[in-house]
Amino acid sequence: MKMNKKALTKLATLFVGVFILGSCSTDPTSPGYEYMPDMYRSPAIEPYVDYGEIRGRINEDVKTKMSALTPPSFAIPYYGKDSAYVQMMLPYRRMPDSTYANVAAFYGWNISKLNEYEMAKADVNPIKLTADNSEATLKKGKELFTAMCQHCHGEKGDGKGPMVVSGAYQGSGIPNYSTLQIAEGQMFYSIYYGKNKMGAHSSQLNKEEIWTLVHYIKRFQDKNYGKFDKDGKSLSIPASGSTPDSLMTNSAAKVGM
Numbered sequence: 001m002k003m004n005k006k007a008l009t010k011l012a013t014l015f016v017g018v019f020i021l022g023s024c025s026t027d028p029t030s031p032g033y034e035y036m037p038d039m040y041r042s043p044a045i046e047p048y049v050d051y052g053e054i055r056g057r058i059n060e061d062v063k064t065k066m067s068a069l070t071p072p073s074f075a076i077p078y079y080g081k082d083s084a085y086v087q088m089m090l091p092y093r094r095m096p097d098s099t100y101a102n103v104a105a106f107y108g109w110n111i112s113k114l115n116e117y118e119m120a121k122a123d124v125n126p127i128k129l130t131a132d133n134s135e136a137t138l139k140k141g142k143e144l145f146t147a148m149c150q151h152c153h154g155e156k157g158d159g160k161g162p163m164v165v166s167g168a169y170q171g172s173g174i175p176n177y178s179t180l181q182i183a184e185g186q187m188f189y190s191i192y193y194g195k196n197k198m199g200a201h202s203s204q205l206n207k208e209e210i211w212t213l214v215h216y217i218k219r220f221q222d223k224n225y226g227k228f229d230k231d232g233k234s235l236s237i238p239a240s241g242s243t244p245d246s247l248m249t250n251s252a253a254k255v256g257m
């Protein structure tokens with residue numbers, strides 16, 4: 001019994017010794033083996049760290065990528081080679097006006113003295129629905145709507161989203177899309193800058209996504225919107241939804257959306 005205890009103590013000492021010595025390294029700059037390195041080093045992504053090389057392991061895929069560099073002010077993102085697409089994705093030329101200055105997150109913005117919302121009536125959706133792209137565009141619109149808008153506006157666009165029905169959202173005046181009498185450019189403007197109790201979505205959705213949503217909203221206003229007959233002719237009457245035809249021919253409105 002006594003022998004056993006002694007042997008056990010020896011064994012334990014040996015084990016601890018090997019354990020401690022084993023963590024040493026001949027490299028004087030090395031801290032040796034680290035048990036549970038995550039406890040010492042933050043696994044979070046840190047700015048200004050070259051993740052292309054971590055402890056001698058090279059990851060070529062991220063070697064040349066910059067981390068956390070903010071583009072200079074007024075830098076314009078450039079999208080692809082298609083000039084119409086680049087044009088659509090250029091910064092929105094309309095400024096928020098005084099109506100929207102009260103919506104959250106406008107501190108420090110340039111507020112226009114003009115009635116920009118009224119002027120937005122002339123803006124035409126740069127994404128044209130055709131027999132080829134309509135289905136995919138409206139499908140994408142539905143996805144975006146389900147993720148970003150439906151909880152307030154409701155699956156049917158009637159303003160009775162689950163947050164409204166449950167009473168969690170106290171906002172009033174959510175319109176029923178089917179009776180909403182505004183031009184598509186104004187829809188864009190309100191989604192982009194927000195309106196009263198609806199927050200701005202410009203930081204969450206890009207312009208292509210917002211114009212896609214505008215198409216989707218118009219489907220609630222006209223069940224034939226975005227449907228085409230065999231010859232590729234639109235079944236929607238009027239084809240431009242709530243936008244008066246006179247505005248559709250305003251070519252000045254088509255540039256610089």
Ligand code: HEC
Binds near residue numbers: 171174196213
């Ligand atoms: C937090 C709830 C909420 C969310 C989320 C929300 N909305 Fe709204 N929305 C409102 C309210 C409230 C109004 C009524 C604003 C008013 O006229 O006072 C409104 C109005 C609108 C209008 C009419 C604007 C006008 O100029 O009359 C459109 C179009 C619209 N929303 C689209 C969207 C889209 C698209 C999304 C998703 C990207 C969205 N909304 C997300 C609450 C919301």
